[in-house]
Amino acid sequence: MITGVLIDWGGVLTTSLSVSIGKWIAADRIDDAHYRAVMRELIDQAYGGDQESVVHALERGELDGAAFERDLAARLRTVDGVSPEAEGLLERMFAGFERVDAMYDMLHDVKRNGIKTCLLSNSWSNVYPRDGWDEIFDAIVISGEVGMRKPEPRIFEHALGRVGLPGEACVFIDDIEANIVAARGLGMAGIHHRDADSTITELESLLQLPLRRA
Structure with a gap:
């Protein structure tokens, strides 16, 4: 019972997360294909691998949001070929929820x-x-x-x-x-x-x- x-x-x-992310990608002019490749690697590490990653540390609260935003912004690029603004990145990503x-x-x-x-x-x-x-x-x-x-x-x-x-x-x-x-x-x-x-x-x-x- x-x-x-x-x-x-x-x-x-x-x-869904994909809907929220889609809105952010459009608003921040993120290179969609590159974003998906970066996140696929991070999520595979977080949920399918044995090694620790920045996602593990972020989700446990061992890494603060600002530090993760800087890390993620450095991995991503916009359609103009530059890194997106790091400050407030996570808030913008989830704003569409x-x-x-x-x-x-x-x-x-x-x-x-x-x-x-x-x-x-x-x-x-x-x-x-x-x-x-x-x-x-x-x-x-x-x-x-x-x-x-x-x-x-x-x-x-x-x-x-x-x-x-x-x-x-x-x-x-x-x-x-x-x-x-x-x-x-x-x-x-x-x-x-x-x-x-x-x-x-x-x-x-x-x-x-x-x-x-x-």
């Missing part, structure tokens, strides 16, 4: 049915819009605040401890497959988020609860 829901923020409770109301409504209904909820998010030194979070979350675990990151098992164990539940009693929702695999390794059910409709459908099936609003 599932009595706990752990859920990611960016790309799950918000519109928009709240997905259907997901927030779903969490309200989940919590109203007595199921524990926990936000479990890897941060990139970003500011989270926390208005109303007390109403939908029993616990909030953000990587840069706790010095751990997904897919490290210890951050999942920390989150489970915050809601006082074993892995077998929880479902974890995320848009990154490596994080889902890690959660399943601790006994949790996993939902790989692609869009609100499919995620809510899967969660309704797991919880045996109606979670849609007219």
Whole structure:
């Protein structure tokens, strides 16, 4: 029986990262193909390799946002062949995130049915819009605040401890497959988020609860 829901923020409770990044690429005139090559290498290191990277350090809060912005700006280039402005780079990258109301409504209904909820998010030194979070979350675990990151098992164990539940009693929702695999390794059910409709459908099936609003 599932009595706990752990859920990611960016790309799950918000519109997709790719949409936000696309807006930033256009606004800052970033060389799109070069950006994708740079980020593919960084993300592969962060989620598929054994070696530490700047992303590991950023997400654990070991590297501050300004230092990461300088590092990333030096790797990127604009369509004019120069590095983009480093200051405020992360804020501009994520400025296109928009709240997905259907997901927030779903969490309200989940919590109203007595199921524990926990936000479990890897941060990139970003500011989270926390208005109303007390109403939908029993616990909030953000990587840069706790010095751990997904897919490290210890951050999942920390989150489970915050809601006082074993892995077998929880479902974890995320848009990154490596994080889902890690959660399943601790006994949790996993939902790989692609869009609100499919995620809510899967969660309704797991919880045996109606979670849609007219």
